[in-house]
Amino acid sequence: MNKLFQQPLLRSLTLAAALLCCAASAALAMHGNxxxxxxxxxxxxxxxxxxxIxxxxxxxxxxxxxxxADGAVQYPGPTLIVNQNAVVTIRLVSRLPEATSLIVPGFSVSASxxxxxxxxxxxxxxxxxxxTYTFTADRPGTFTYYSGTHxxxxxxxxxxGAIVVRPANFxxxxxxxxxxxxxxRSAYDQEYLYLLSEMDLETHILAEKGLFSEIDTSKFxxxxxxxxxxxxxxxxxxxxxxxxxxxxYGAMTMMNAGERVLLRMVGGGRDLHPFHTHGNNFDQIARDGxxxxxxTDPGTRTAEVGVxxxxxxxxxxxxxxxxxxxDAIFSWTGRGLGWDIYNGSSNSDHMNTAVLVDVNGDGFDDTTYEYIADHGKPFPVILPGQQEVAFGAFYSGSPFLGAAGSLPPGEGGNNPNSGFAFMWxxxxxxxxxxxxxxxGGLMTMVIVEAPSAPMVVAP
Structure with a gap:
């Protein structure tokens, strides 16, 4: 089913469509991560x-x-990507109104x-x-860093900010x-970082004015x-x-059906955030590195994501x-929807008359990652006429993955590969x-595209 182990369509909110239009065309350049x-x-x-900001x-x-270095100050701080067992050094100076520092939970850090x-x-x-802070990145995973002062x-x-430590054999x-x-067990096709945080605007207004005595962080x-x-x-x-x-750093997620996508979620700030993935469950595979x-675990095989x-x-x-x-693995295949998601699509690897092959017996075609039990099943409802519906910016005009349909003038256009769009x-x-x-706020879009859709890797 899955590239690594085999080498209901959510309509956009009408109210959100105007905001999403301006973002989608730029997000398409990120396809592949x-x-x-x-x-x-x-x-x-x-x-x-x-x-x-x-x-x-x-x-x-x-x-x-x-x-x-000489780069712009940024929010969040630079994501550091280092190799396992590397000796990492971070030199810090402060141009803030008060002293500051940096701590890295999960590692033994020496400071001088x-x-x-x-x-x-x-x-x-x-x-x-x-x-100067020095530590050995002695284990792989996803980590955070933040100020240890005030x-x-x-x-x-x-x-x-966030730190990604690559395993030694990466x-x-x-x-x-x-x-x-x-x-x-932790293999993936693509990876995305989601550092979640929040801001109390009043605190930032007072800090900009230098009124630190009036800031009460207990009134969050x-x-x-x-x-x-x-x-x-x-x-x-x-x-x-x-x-x-x-x-x-953007947060637009794009994937092909059947891929394993690694989600690196980091709790920044001081509040907890329930991050919800529409479209399918994820499998949380790690916490705190x-x-x-x-x-002695050899790995557990699931129908959706492999081992x-x-x-x-x-x-x-x-x-x-x-x-x-x-850290979590997310995959989307359309398994169990009860209808053929590729039916009639000339833009995907699949045609309705295709011969499907399942060598390893996981229920999926080895090439298209189609759920074989749903092959050839018709779309279960008759879609209403164009004059009776509102069109989201990401709707292709067709209910099928990889297939474009007719749309009224001026509608759509932000989903040229005819994927399925979900809100996360x-x-x-x-x-x-x-x-x-x-x-607004803590929200982004995810687009799942047919396996044949071109994967343009972000620079």
Whole structure:
């Protein structure tokens, strides 16, 4: 069924369509995400300083962040991508109004220079004196980092980020060695990072004015919720958008049917967020950099995603805990829908008269990843006429995967490969707003495309 192991269509909300239109064309350039965006290496130089980010409702919010080398200060901080067993060094100076620091849960970190602090050594606010943090990335997985100084304020202001540690035998070009934890149970076709966080606007307004004595972090009232430092609809834009210079990471997910997609979920900020995946369950395979498996586990095979660790948890919503990380495998095949999702499609690998082959007996065709039991079954309802429905920006005009149908003038256009579009979002409804304006906040779109759809790998 799955590329690695074999080498109801959600209509867009009418109210959301106007916002999604501006994002979709840029998001299409992201199709394919074999690696998350970030910076690689072993030696990093951070400067903590202030800047402004843009929210989906057009607001301009003052924040504190980490800048890598001569780059722009960003929210969240740079995603560090390092290799297992590498000795990692992060040099930090502060240009903020107060001292700051950096802690990396999950590793034994030594610090030198700077000045003493409560949790670790700190960089004083002189923009010159540096503190150096060193650790050995001795195990693979997904991790976080954030300020260990005045954390109730500084993490709120934006001093946080993610770390991805590649396993020692990692090889992006080899599907069997493209894994999160060094074995086939964590193998994937594509990977995406979802760093979830929030902001209390009042705190940022007071900080920009220098009124720190008036900030009461116990009166926590966030009004913005973020995926990778952006609120919807900006989450659906490509990485490195020119008008978002301090928010370089998008969150638009695109995949082909049958692929294993690795979701790296990180709890930033100070609130928990229930991240919901429409379209199918995921299998949580790891938490806080530990594979959910017994020591002698050979792997458990599921009908949807192949082999996964035996302690994996299948769910449709992951409560992402502050400071925690959660890794999951998501796959979509259309299994069990009760109708042939490829029927009549000239743009997919499948035609209704195709001969399907299932060598390993998992119920899926070895080439198209079609669920064989539904092959040839008709679409179960008669669709209403065009004059009786509203069209979402991602609707192709056809209920079939990879097939385009007729649409009224000016409709559609944001789904040229005729995929199925789903919304992934917070299951806490208030988090789907930008300062009380819906839709927005912690929300993005996911497009599942036919196996034959061209996979354009993001730069």
């Amino acid at each position: 074999i690696a998350v965006s970030g910076v690689t290496g072993t030696d990093f130089s951070f400067t903590a300083r202030a800047g402004h 843009t929210t989906g409702d057009g607001n301009n919010v003052y924040f504190w962040g980490y800048a890598n 220079g700077g000045q003493p602090g409560l949790l670790t050594r700190e960089a004083p606010p002189d923009g010159v004196t540096a503190v 954390s109730d304020l500084q993490v709120e202001m934006g001093l946080l 090889d992006a070009a080899d599907p069997l060695l493209r894994t999160a934890y060094g074995d086939a 009232w966030p009004v913005y919720w973020f995926i990778n430092g952006r609120t919807a609809p900006d989450t659906m834009l490509a990485d490195q958008v020119s008008w978002l210079p301090h928010q370089p 530990y594979l959910l498996a017994t020591p 996964i660790p035996d302690k994996s948890v299948s769910d449709f919503t992951q409560t992402v805990v502050p400071g925690a990380t959660h 979002h917070s299951h806490n409804e208030k988090e789907m707003t930008n300062n009380d304006i819906f839709p």
